[in-house]
């Protein structure tokens with residue numbers, strides 16, 4: 001104990017004095033010389049590392065200058081963020097390796113193939129991918145990158161030469177350029193000349209939504225597996241191009257914490273991750289410990305964080321033969337802040353990140369052949385498992401929705417998982433699969449383990465605590481039919497040219513056009529049609545016409561009485577079909593089997609003007625997912641209305657208002673609540689998510705029958721309290737509901753079963769009238785993931801959706817997140833149904 005205090009005191013003394021005379025030597029290893037022709041960060045960006053928070057544009061500029069000045073560094077641009085910032089990667093190695101870089105890459109990849117056994121490890125470089133600050137407001141990593149890249153470019157002597165000879169470093173200076181820029185702006189604009197550690201200082205209290213997330217407020221450290229965002233797409237392409245041996249992910253955590261490095265909680269490692277992966281992680285950890293000991297920094301490992309969800313940067317590598325490592329540094333949030341460990345300065349946090357970036361490559365150099373051998377054996381083991389797999393293929397698809405099928409295939413494509421066309425139309429376990437809207441994944445392939453991680457359902461666990469979600473079964477998230485099959489009979493040709501889908505209008509009509517509502521992008525099409533001022537109606541019942549069946553929710557666009565003539569309408573719809581990748585059918589008669597096209601069972605549709613509540617009190621992730629869905633998937637305008645000025649807004653401009661889940665205690669005041677109620681009573685459609693179910697109930701917007709649990713701790717000690725409470729958290733799992741397909745909320749769903757993602761403990765009793773329960777959890781709802789027995793019994797037969805009348809308007813409530821992390825394509829349509837058909841519910 002005494003020793004700890006002494007070390008801490010020494011550490012503090014050093015940091016404060018370093019802050020007063022801050023220069024680059026504070027970070028760098030001493031007693032070596034540096035190449036004077038290499039520009040230092042301050043020479044280029046105009047301030048010392050840690051003096052200000054580096055903006056992304058300055059970071060980029062320095063890296064570009066460094067790449068120009070150093071023959072150890074090359075820089076490539078791999079794309080752009082939503083805000084147009086370049087997503088760059090530095091390749092850092094010895095000049096000799098640079099000259100053979102493509103050959104080195106090929107040989108490295110060969111190690112993971114069946115030829116791997118014949119590769120010599122003795123001279124083979126190891127590949128290390130080092131990335132920083134995926135959460136933009138955890139900036140010590142990206143700022144450390146300035147000093148780290150300088151060191152790798154400028155250090156002289158045998159040590160650095162040998163290091164760079166022995167490895168290829170892929171340096172990703174900023175995993176999240178838009179978030180880093182946002183946070184740097186905040187910290188810098190609030191900085192005082194007299195650095196002020198007072199925790200009440202505005203500098204340490206970022207405004208909503210903060211810099212953690214990307215442009216659409218996504219946590220990008222959950223997207224490594226779904227790859228829905230541009231930053232992840234660039235990164236995953238580099239990952240598969242190189243298959244690095246080690247991948248590091250430098251974060252920050254609470255200000256009162258010290259420093260964390262993996263391994264994490266031993267009981268919470270995903271069972272598909274090999275044991276040896278964790279042993280190697282621990283051995284690498286000894287290098288971090290030694291380096292941090294040397295500079296007097298406190299640290300911990302094997303606590304808090306885990307290696308379970310493969311969508312995280314430090315866990316994704318573990319299912320790909322690599323070793324992912326998470327670093328977490330206690331955050332100064334701005335430039336200097338008081339903490340339980342004394343005054344925490346920004347330079348101090350940067351130095352810890354710099355130090356562990358360096359200890360990572362030191363470990364990589366010393367453990368090179370061991371880690372290369374691990375990677376070779378990982379793939380050999382996977383190949384062995386693949387040949388023994390009882391399932392030979394996975395067939396997946398949706399005969400009514402080629403686009404959703406295509407988007408799951410797109411994820412496989414990004415992860416270099418091979419897939420094939422379906423050989424011929426087939427029915428498996430009562431589900432029919434058609435060519436063009438189905439694919440077949442052979443299990444006997446290199447990425448066998450990754451396929452398992454994406455497709456498996458898992459309901460038993462060794463631990464009941466999860467840092468993140470406990471399930472992500474992709475075909476369920478996409479609401480696709482799928483089956484494991486014990487033969488390869490369904491394998492058609494491999495898809496080698498994966499091209500975008502196209503849409504069609506089968507011919508010109510002088511009567512009407514029809515399209516079913518099942519395809520993923522139909523809301524985009526309908527929105528374009530209504531925005532053009534065209535008339536369209538929706539079918540409230542199925543019918544058949546010209547030998548084709550049309551389901552609930554079919555959209556009809558008549559030719560008569562439109563602002564466009566028949567030729568112009570045809571041309572317009574062809575453009576819409578192409579942009580929305582849907583199939584539109586021309587018909588020449590209104591007489592059908594079932595409801596005729598002139599029937600009152602076709603309801604007219606109107607243009608929707610949608611607002612969404614954002615700002616203080618709103619959970620930014622949930623709001624961002626909806627904004628992203630409207631803006632990027634469906635090309636629909638959505639007005640973001642901030643809670644700050646909600647009370648002054650004229651709501652009569654909007655047909656629909658979405659209230660995402662809330663966060664914290666501040667939300668709308670009594671004036672705001674009255675305003676909402678009045679607007680609904682006058683005919684508005686109010687759509688609330690998750691915590692809004694409770695809030696609507698409490699504010700008497702609508703009365704819901706909420707189920708409460710009465711769990712009491714019995715034989716649980718104080719020491720077990722947090723585990724006991726944690727076990728009752730539904731962190732994210734997948735549950736089955738049955739659908740009443742005649743209800744407008746379910747238009748476009750072809751099956752009467754639907755998988756839903758749930759991460760709340762809010763339960764609504766079903767209404768006593770069964771027609772008011774269009775979506776209801778089944779009696780045995782758990783499909784994949786963790787939920788406690790107590791919570792599962794509450795969930796059974798409860799309802800995740802209710803629609804209530806209030807005056808002339810509607811209140812629609814979802815207890816579950818139907819828009820989760822941009823990859824729950826399967827439930828995106830529920831929100832669109834609420835928007836377009838809410839009035840009919």
Ligand SMILES: [Zn+2]
Nearest residue numbers: 135138251252
């Ligand atoms: Zn983080």
